[in-house]
Amino acid sequence: MLKKTSAPDLDALRLIDERLRWLSAWTIHHANHLRDSPDGLKVGGHQASCASMTAIMAALYFHALGPNDRVAVKPHAGPVLHAVHYLLGSQSREQLENFRGFRGMQSYPSRTKDRIPVDFSTGSVGLGVAVTAFASLVQDYLIAHGEMAAEAAGRMVALIGDAELDEGNIYECLIEAAKHDIRNCWWVVDYNRQSLDATTPDRMFSRFDEIFASCGWRVVTLKYGRRLEAAFAEPGGAALRAWLDECGNADYAALTYLGGGAWRERLANEAPEAKPLLDARDDDSLHALMTNLAGHDMASLVEAFDAARDDVPTLFIAYTIKGFGLPFAGHKDNHAGLMNPGQIAALRERMGIAEGEEWEPWAGLGGNSAEAAKALVERSRIARARRDRAWNQVEVPAIPAPAGEEQSTQAAFGRILLDLSRAGGALADRIVTTSPDVTVSTNLGAWVNQRGLFRRQDLADVFAAAKIPSAQKWGATRAGQHVELGIAENNLFLMLAALGLAGDLFGTRLFPIGTVYDPFIARGLDALNYACYQDARFLLVATPSGLTLGPEGGAHQSINPPLIALGQPGLRHYEPAFADELALFMEEAFRLIQAPDGESVYLRLSTRTLRQIGRTDEGWRAGAIAGGYWLREPGEGAEAALVYCGALAPEALAAWQALEGDLPGLGLLAVTSPDLLHRGWSERRRSRWSGAGAAPSHVERLLAPLAPTAGLVTLLDGAPAALSWLGGVLGHRVSPLGVERFGQTGTLPDLYREYRLDAEAIVEAAAELFLD
Numbered sequence: 105m106l107k108k109t110s111a112p113d114l115d116a117l118r119l120i121d122e123r124l125r126w127l128s129a130w131t132i133h134h135a136n137h138l139r140d141s142p143d144g145l146k147v148g149g150h151q152a153s154c155a156s157m158t159a160i161m162a163a164l165y166f167h168a169l170g171p172n173d174r175v176a177v178k179p180h181a182g183p184v185l186h187a188v189h190y191l192l193g194s195q196s197r198e199q200l201e202n203f204r205g206f207r208g209m210q211s212y213p214s215r216t217k218d219r220i221p222v223d224f225s226t227g228s229v230g231l232g233v234a235v236t237a238f239a240s241l242v243q244d245y246l247i248a249h250g251e252m253a254a255e256a257a258g259r260m261v262a263l264i265g266d267a268e269l270d271e272g273n274i275y276e277c278l279i280e281a282a283k284h285d286i287r288n289c290w291w292v293v294d295y296n297r298q299s300l301d302a303t304t305p306d307r308m309f310s311r312f313d314e315i316f317a318s319c320g321w322r323v324v325t326l327k328y329g330r331r332l333e334a335a336f337a338e339p340g341g342a343a344l345r346a347w348l349d350e351c352g353n354a355d356y357a358a359l360t361y362l363g364g365g366a367w368r369e370r371l372a373n374e375a376p377e378a379k380p381l382l383d384a385r386d387d388d389s390l391h392a393l394m395t396n397l398a399g400h401d402m403a404s405l406v407e408a409f410d411a412a413r414d415d416v417p418t419l420f421i422a423y424t425i426k427g428f429g430l431p432f433a434g435h436k437d438n439h440a441g442l443m444n445p446g447q448i449a450a451l452r453e454r455m456g457i458a459e460g461e462e463w464e465p466w467a468g469l470g471g472n473s474a475e476a477a478k479a480l481v482e483r484s485r486i487a488r489a490r491r492d493r494a495w496n497q498v499e500v501p502a503i504p505a506p507a508g509e510e511q512s513t514q515a516a517f518g519r520i521l522l523d524l525s526r527a528g529g530a531l532a533d534r535i536v537t538t539s540p541d542v543t544v545s546t547n548l549g550a551w552v553n554q555r556g557l558f559r560r561q562d563l564a565d566v567f568a569a570a571k572i573p574s575a576q577k578w579g580a581t582r583a584g585q586h587v588e589l590g591i592a593e594n595n596l597f598l599m600l601a602a603l604g605l606a607g608d609l610f611g612t613r614l615f616p617i618g619t620v621y622d623p624f625i626a627r628g629l630d631a632l633n634y635a636c637y638q639d640a641r642f643l644l645v646a647t648p649s650g651l652t653l654g655p656e657g658g659a660h661q662s663i664n665p666p667l668i669a670l671g672q673p674g675l676r677h678y679e680p681a682f683a684d685e686l687a688l689f690m691e692e693a694f695r696l697i698q699a700p701d702g703e704s705v706y707l708r709l710s711t712r713t714l715r716q717i718g719r720t721d722e723g724w725r726a727g728a729i730a731g732g733y734w735l736r737e738p739g740e741g742a743e744a745a746l747v748y749c750g751a752l753a754p755e756a757l758a759a760w761q762a763l764e765g766d767l768p769g770l771g772l773l774a775v776t777s778p779d780l781l782h783r784g785w786s787e788r789r790r791s792r793w794s795g796a797g798a799a800p801s802h803v804e805r806l807l808a809p810l811a812p813t814a815g816l817v818t819l820l821d822g823a824p825a826a827l828s829w830l831g832g833v834l835g836h837r838v839s840p841l842g843v844e845r846f847g848q849t850g851t852l853p854d855l856y857r858e859y860r861l862d863a864e865a866i867v868e869a870a871a872e873l874f875l876d
């Protein structure tokens with residue numbers, strides 16, 4: 105039996121709802137109207153989007169949510185989340201006063217920058233929603249693997265704006281979530297019928313619930329509040345209800361803005377049978393009645409949340425009013441609307457708050473009311489403090505390079521994982537792999553055969569049972585360690601985000617590895633950025649790079665991922681040519697995944713089989729980790745160097761051999777990470793300006809032996825700009841070779857000749873640089 109929420113508690117929740125509405129509005133007002141603005145820029149904030157959600161958030165945070173629940177809050181309701189923590193005592197007035205200020209509370213909830221506990225960052229609408237579904241899956245993974253007690257399962261909650269439902273990634277995620285039978289997930293839609301630009305179209309209104317229901321979700325629609333429901337039972341109520349049911353979004357919003365007189369006139373014309381209801385009310389109470397939607401009705405909200413305590417994924421559609429209780433309620437242009445000083449003063453007075461007491465959490469409340477509200481806040485079970493990130497550390501073993509004279513980095517990747525799996529141990533047990541339908545073609549097959557697919561319910565391998573020979577054994581169990589995704593790269597990155605936050609969300613660090621086709625990184629770019637923004641940690645393995653794919657053609661040839669990586673914070677790009685480099689980078693990636701100041705790693709691999717090089721010592725390793733090393737040391741004062749990245753090593757080596765006689769001291773630089781070299785260079789310049797005077801960066805040290813007048817030929821199977829900047833480091837001349845046009849099918853020699861990546865092109869480029 106559910107404990108019924110007592111009436112005093114509902115009253116206290118209503119007070120908290122009002123207080124959240126006030127504090128969020130005041131926080132935004134303060135930042136825009138009261139704080140000094142040295143640059144004269146508008147600060148902004150979304151009072152209407154906040155007001156639309158305060159009742160929902162009061163009911164959740166001070167009634168429904170428990171300590172294990174994790175929440176993604178609609179970005180524009182960030183100030184409400186901060187107000188929640190202000191009431192809880194876990195947010196300071198100073199931070200509220202510094203809303204959108206330097207080092208102040210952020211515009212949108214940020215896991216890494218806000219001082220309050222934020223479970224999921226939000227900002228790019230749709231992504232914060234979908235990540236909660238993947239977090240539910242990760243929670244089930246941890247429970248199935250004995251890393252979490254089933255009783256400790258929390259609910260993954262997303263608080264969504266209705267316009268967010270237009271984001272396609274929501275439906276991609278919905279389909280994946282249905283396949284994996286996710287549970288313990290609540291999405292609460294703030295159905296205020298408004299987006300940024302306008303009121304939302306009516307046509308889709310009734311469809312969303314059908315879409316969710318067909319994916320196995322329970323849909324709970326919270327439309328009319330208690331007072332409206334009661335009015336529907338009065339004489340004339342049926343007519344009122346029929347009229348309201350049919351009322352279009354724009355009409356409803358406009359009437360909400362216009363108020364009591366407008367409702368009366370409209371209803372008198374269009375629903376004359378509702379006259380007794382109109383006659384019994386003055387304009388103000390008619391307006392209050394017509395805007396009594398369930399998303400602002402505490403009793404309806406509490407009852408709905410209480411009734412959904414099983415683990416069925418649930419979509420709550422809570423009808424609300426954008427800007428509820430504020431002067432621009434319902435106005436289609438209110439998204440970024442700000443109350444003027446007169447309006448906020450009127451609101452303050454209406455709430456009984458004295459001037460000067462705006463920041464007092466319970467200002468203007470009578471003793472009993474304040475005590476009841478405080479008591480309820482005290483009882484809230486949600487965490488007050490940010491969780492620290494000190495979870496389990498796993499010993500990362502040395503990862504040897506797979507043996508073999510001839511190898512591709514992609515094949516070596518599969519081999520390394522297989523060896524790790526066979527050797528067993530804590531790291532292997534904590535690795536989770538995932539891939540959007542390219543598991544086999546990215547060489548994860550052997551690992552999956554060893555470690556199995558993950559499913560909450562066992563799934564037999566039908567082909568194996570029928571004794572049909574296949575290299576892939578795809579039985580799924582609760583112990584499996586590979587999460588197979590459908591072909592939606594956006595979901596891959598959201599899955600990596602959720603897996604990469606397993607420590608933060610559930611207290612157990614996982615080592616997520618996602619594989620994808622390199623060109624299709626672009627398909628999920630914002631989700632990748634979103635994962636990095638939250639400091640989720642994972643290893644992204646993308647193959648095949650560039651033209652080395654050869655006959656597969658232009659559609660699959662990646663060109664710009666090295667540039668993407670160069671510009672993506674929180675993601676370190678390594679592009680190995682040889683298997684021993686790859687092994688080193690995988691070891692480094694596992695270290696970085698759990699290092700407090702670590703990051704995620706992107707490995708750009710290749711299907712091209714290369715003859716491995718003999719090493720005489722281990723000296724190259726430190727350089728490779730730092731972003732580059734001389735495969736052939738340049739002579740002191742050398743006039744030239746060839747610089748290559750990844751799978752073009754053979755062409756670079758061949759050109760080096762061809763040129764070495766003519767260009768004494770010619771160096772051959774292996775760049776393993778354009779990204780890291782660039783970062784080090786920037787860092788050095790930054791520290792110089794701040795007076796810290798750091799030592800020369802790795803790239804400066806690498807290039808230092810060359811003559812100031814030296815020339816560099818750079819070579820990359822991808823956008824040449826990823827390396828051409830090297831000329832800026834010490835002022836060397838550069839001839840950048842790379843791919844700037846879409847590729848096409850062909851043999852590698854054909855393609856390398858056409859796109860000028862072969863040894864001959866390198867020699868010509870060198871000749872032009874050095875001999876002209």
Ligand SMILES: Cc1ncc(C[n+]2csc(CCOP(=O)(O)OP(=O)(O)O)c2C)c(N)n1
Nearest residue numbers: 153180227228229265266267268298299300
């Ligand atoms: C991916 C993305 N595109 C665009 C925006 C800009 N944007 C912010 S809020 C918003 C509309 C939000 O409407 P809704 O989700 O209904 O929230 P409400 O403010 O009405 O509660 C838009 C387009 C964004 N934040 N993210």
Ligand SMILES: [Mg+2]
Nearest residue numbers: 266267298299
């Ligand atoms: Mg909206």
